[in-house]
Amino acid sequence: MEALLARSLEEALALRAAHPEAVPVAGGTDLMVAVNFGRARPPALLDLSRVQELRSWRRENGAVFVGAGMTFARIGRELGEFRPLVEAARSVGSPQIRSRATIGGNVGTASPAGDAIPVLAAYGAAVVVGSTRGERREAWDAFFIGPKRTTLAPDELVLGVEWQAPDGPGSFAKVGTRNAMVIAIAGLCLQLDLRARTVRLALGSVAPTVVRAPDAEAFAADVVPWDDPERGLPEEAAAEFGRLAALAARPIDDVRGSAAYRRHAVEVLARRALRWTLADRSAGAC
Amino acid sequence: MLIRTTVNGRDCEVDVWPGASLLALLRDELGLSGSKNACEQGECGSCSAWLDGELVCACLVPAVQADGAAVRTVESLGDGERLHAVQDAFLAAGAVQCGFCTPGMVVAAVDLLERDPAPTDETIREALAGNLCRCTGYQKILDAVHLAAAEPA
Numbered sequence: 304m305e306a307l308l309a310r311s312l313e314e315a316l317a318l319r320a321a322h323p324e325a326v327p328v329a330g331g332t333d334l335m336v337a338v339n340f341g342r343a344r345p346p347a348l349l350d351l352s353r354v355q356e357l358r359s360w361r362r363e364n365g366a367v368f369v370g371a372g373m374t375f376a377r378i379g380r381e382l383g384e385f386r387p388l389v390e391a392a393r394s395v396g397s398p399q400i401r402s403r404a405t406i407g408g409n410v411g412t413a414s415p416a417g418d419a420i421p422v423l424a425a426y427g428a429a430v431v432v433g434s435t436r437g438e439r440r441e442a443w444d445a446f447f448i449g450p451k452r453t454t455l456a457p458d459e460l461v462l463g464v465e466w467q468a469p470d471g472p473g474s475f476a477k478v479g480t481r482n483a484m485v486i487a488i489a490g491l492c493l494q495l496d497l498r499a500r501t502v503r504l505a506l507g508s509v510a511p512t513v514v515r516a517p518d519a520e521a522f523a524a525d526v527v528p529w530d531d532p533e534r535g536l537p538e539e540a541a542a543e544f545g546r547l548a549a550l551a552a553r554p555i556d557d558v559r560g561s562a563a564y565r566r567h568a569v570e571v572l573a574r575r576a577l578r579w580t581l582a583d584r585s586a587g588a589c
Numbered sequence: 590m591l592i593r594t595t596v597n598g599r600d601c602e603v604d605v606w607p608g609a610s611l612l613a614l615l616r617d618e619l620g621l622s623g624s625k626n627a628c629e630q631g632e633c634g635s636c637s638a639w640l641d642g643e644l645v646c647a648c649l650v651p652a653v654q655a656d657g658a659a660v661r662t663v664e665s666l667g668d669g670e671r672l673h674a675v676q677d678a679f680l681a682a683g684a685v686q687c688g689f690c691t692p693g694m695v696v697a698a699v700d701l702l703e704r705d706p707a708p709t710d711e712t713i714r715e716a717l718a719g720n721l722c723r724c725t726g727y728q729k730i731l732d733a734v735h736l737a738a739a740e741p742a
Binding site for chain 2: 331336400
């Protein structure tokens with residue numbers, strides 16, 4: 304095995320082009336488990352942990368760009384205005400994991416259980432990808448094509464993620480066996496857009512990729528009392544929203560939970576997320 | 590692969606296998622066996638250490654990432670004669686049973702107290718969520734962190 308240490312983005316892209324067999328590594332929290340147990344013996348590692356260009360975020364004209372090398376610890380500390388993202392970041396692993404694990408790793412690994420991905424899906428984010436050939440942006444739902452499968456070419460690196468800052472409150476929820484060190488059995492992000500009067504709902508760990516729940520979204524857009532923030536949502540409407548959300552799930556039985564449990568979890572989480580997020584709206588939170 | 594790193598203030602030059610973890614470097618190459626090798630998958634926190642000031646599981650950090658970085662381990666806490674206040678508190682509170690999780694717990698607790706000198710129960714639980722005690726001695730460990738927080742450092 305060989306280790307290639309990139310010191311700049313330019314160097315990282317050149318190394319990636321010259322060594323497409325090298326596995327990119329940032330925090331190492333996924334890859335090193337496989338290496339430690341002998342399940343992965345990549346011919347080379349391409350270390351991205353010291354590429355400064357990937358370790359920043361910025362806001363430009365309402366668009367937000369978060370570099371692939373931003374750790375979940377830093378996202379939790381620095382991106383407070385994006386509450387669902389911060390909640391998702393805080394639910395990742397433990398403090399030790401969050402110190403190292405990056406949002407780019409979540410995107411590149413492309414597990415349907417990646418905690419940040421439902422948030423990116425609810426934001427309608429694009430994945431920014433680079434190579435020595437140039438840069439491209441791809442919508443999240445085009446980028447993720449299956450469990451741990453993306454459209455990333457062998458000479459490309461994930462540079463970051465980008466979205467339009469939503470105008471309204473949102474929330475993240477996750478079901479697991481405890482409050483830390485949990486791979487989601489089901490996860491969900493709900494985001495309101497008060498200007499467009501839309502509700503976006505994305506589900507994690509309940510389909511081959513993270514998915515949106517378009518029928519639930521359309522239903523919610525109709526029943527949310529947009530003109531009256533003080534008015535809550537009738538119980539029956541919230542329940543119907545939960546039922547429609549569960550219909551968007553295509554879960555499987557696995558070691559973490561059964562398909563039936565996952566559908567049930569989505570129904571309950573979606574119902575609560577909508578009511579709680581509407582309550583946050585009247586409280587003026589975002 | 591030859592890397593240069595600083596461990597507990599000492600400059601080291603070590604030849605490592607490119608797939609080796611920081612934990613293997615600490616234990617096998619440098620003889621620092623305070624960081625324990627247990628799960629090797631970031632679940633248990635027994636190998637907790639600091640990399641450039643951030644709390645990490647040394648088992649999940651590729652050793653090559655420590656090249657040019659500053660590593661701090663549990664061995665940095667006592668000075669041979671005197672224990673760190675957190676170590677004293679673990680003894681006083683009876684927070685040690687088999688002892689295998691103790692170095693990781695102590696490191697995570699020191700990390701917490703350096704950022705938050707008066708943590709609540711909930712904050713301590715969240716800060717130590719990545720450290721497992723198979724003896725299930727969690728209550729005494731919580732007591733120890735509170736005790737250390739109450740003692741002048």
